[in-house]
Amino acid sequence: MKMVDVIHLNYLLLPVINRFGITLGFGDVSVEELCLKKNINLAFFLNIINAYHDESFFPKTDLQKFSVKLIVDYLQKAHKNYLHDSVPQIEKLIQNLVVENSYKKQNLEILQSFFNEYKNEITEHINREESKVYPYAVQVENAYETNNYNNALIKKMENYSMQYYLNEHDNIEEKLFDLKNIIIKYLPPPKNTKISNSILIQLFNLEKDLNDHSRIEEKVMIPKVVKMEKSILNYLAKNK
Ligand SMILES: [Fe+2]
Ligand SMILES: [Fe+2]
Secondary structure (H helix, E strand, O other): EHHHHHHHHHHHHHHHOOOOOOOOOOOOOOOHHHHHHHHHOHHHHHHHHHHHOOOOOOOOHHOOOOOOOHHHHHHHHHHHHHHHHHHHHHHHHHHHHHHHOOOHHHHHHHHHHHHHHHHHHHHHHHHHHHHHHHHHHHHHHHHHHHHHOOOHHHHHHOOOOOOHHHHOOOOOOOOHOOOHHHHHHOOOOOHHHHHHHHHHHHHHHHHHHHHHHHHHHHHHHHHHHHHHHHHHHHHHHOOO
């Protein structure tokens, strides 16, 4: 398949493709040729693209075959995308919406406070994963592959299994739903519908992307690390 056809098939894949370092202007090359040229793992790329494109098809087992390092690298690029592109773009549009419609102070405050709460929530969620969860996941994989476990890591595994993280992995998409409803149901009819529509489209796109991202965390990365933790702890128990 040509890369151009992937985008024609589903333009929502654009940010996903960008995360692999592929930008527009790639000509008429096939997916395979482009991946080879850019040093991208073709099988991983196809699985991620398929998972995103077709929600009913989630290649959980296939994706678990790739290294935690590769999976985490993709997830980190998505985080960057949310914090540096999607969220600031929506923030700018909300400011424009308020200015264009000269909304009352009260409306403006509700919208901005909801958005700020959302921004804080997603930022905190991402910071925690970047500073604690992902480094731990990669550390467990390194230990598993090299059979090299230090006491600090074993303690961490016993006290903070990835299973705990799965249980407390919160849903950052819920607030997006409330934010959409404020714009759809509660704000006065806008003079400029274009801005409201653009905000909604961006919120729907971000929600879809986040759902897909969380699915990779919860169904691929976390179970893979839990399996490795169990295997390491079993091995240590047997060889005491
Ligand atoms: Fe994440
Ligand atoms: Fe997450």
